[in-house]
Amino acid sequence: MDDQLDAIFSALSDPTRRAILARLATGKATVAELADPFELSQPAISKHLKVLEQAGLIRSGREANSRPRVLEPAALKTIADWMADYRRFWDQSFDRLDDYLSKVQGYEND
Amino acid sequence: MDDQLDAIFSALSDPTRRAILARLATGKATVAELADPFELSQPAISKHLKVLEQAGLIRSGREANSRPRVLEPAALKTIADWMADYRRFWDQSFDRLDDYLSKVQGYEND
DNA sequence: TCCATACATCACCACATAGCTATATAGCCA
DNA sequence: TGGCTATATAGCTATGTGGTGATGTATGGA
Numbered sequence: 001m002d003d004q005l006d007a008i009f010s011a012l013s014d015p016t017r018r019a020i021l022a023r024l025a026t027g028k029a030t031v032a033e034l035a036d037p038f039e040l041s042q043p044a045i046s047k048h049l050k051v052l053e054q055a056g057l058i059r060s061g062r063e064a065n066s067r068p069r070v071l072e073p074a075a076l077k078t079i080a081d082w083m084a085d086y087r088r089f090w091d092q093s094f095d096r097l098d099d100y101l102s103k104v105q106g107y108e109n110d
Numbered sequence: 111m112d113d114q115l116d117a118i119f120s121a122l123s124d125p126t127r128r129a130i131l132a133r134l135a136t137g138k139a140t141v142a143e144l145a146d147p148f149e150l151s152q153p154a155i156s157k158h159l160k161v162l163e164q165a166g167l168i169r170s171g172r173e174a175n176s177r178p179r180v181l182e183p184a185a186l187k188t189i190a191d192w193m194a195d196y197r198r199f200w201d202q203s204f205d206r207l208d209d210y211l212s213k214v215q216g217y218e219n220d
Numbered sequence: 221t222c223c224a225t226a227c228a229t230c231a232c233c234a235c236a237t238a239g240c241t242a243t244a245t246a247g248c249c250a
Numbered sequence: 251t252g253g254c255t256a257t258a259t260a261g262c263t264a265t266g267t268g269g270t271g272a273t274g275t276a277t278g279g280a
Contacts, residue, residue: 124238126238150238150239150240151239151240151241153239153240153241153242154238154239154240157237157238157239158238161237172247174247174248175246175247175248176247
């Protein structure tokens with residue numbers, strides 16, 4: 001799971017890849033559609049997509065002869081969980097809300 | 111600010127650096143203390159610390175002839191803010207809580 | 221069957237990164 | 251001043267990453 005964090009953070013460290021995720025947040029897209037905003041070659045985009053897919057941030061589908069990508073949000077939850085340990089450092093009010101929610105939702109309280 | 115995200119995500123993509131942050135979450139520490147758990151040379155640790163510092167994730171102090179590091183949580187908030195755009199994809203209940211808090215805090219004065 | 225489309229993969233290059241050892245620098249103390 | 255401690259920097263090597271153009275592969279249609 002350390003490896004997973006490595007892969008996810010590393011994938012997110014590139015602005016092209018973050019832009020691709022932002023596009024996929026609006027819905028699935030083909031490789032050509034994802035490549036369109038960039039001045040990069042198609043193989044370069046395919047490489048970025050491979051990095052994102054291996055990090056678990058996106059998935060590939062198959063429709064006719066295109067391979068549309070979709071966002072895979074679970075991977076982002078992985079880093080949100082990692083960050084939870086640090087949240088208290090930057091946002092105490094967040095902690096208060098979290099406490100409130102735990103109680104409301106009936107989660108256990110430690 | 112894209113550069114900042116690059117630097118932060120890139121810094122977090124290394125398990126040694128994440129372990130260093132975890133240690134610093136328990137309080138400030140000298141380079142020697144931070145290096146202790148690892149089988150790496152002292153210069154290797156100093157390099158990692160430089161990466162973390164340039165990403166804004168830690169700060170250096172000065173005490174006698176040591177240079178203790180402390181956590182700098184604001185940088186983590188930067189990526190939390192980036193992730194906020196995606197939170198709806200993995201946790202709808204989180205959204206509900208967030209709405210609740212915005213309202214509650216809208217009537218508070220802190 | 222043959223061609224076009226959409227994409228993946230290959231082979232290569234330039235540069236960045238992580239590690240090492242050796243050495244430099246800064247503060248403290250005798 | 252000289253020496254000890256703590257840490258940074260320099261110089262080197264090996265490997266990883268991001269880009270390219272060329273080529274391979276799968277699907278759909280004429």
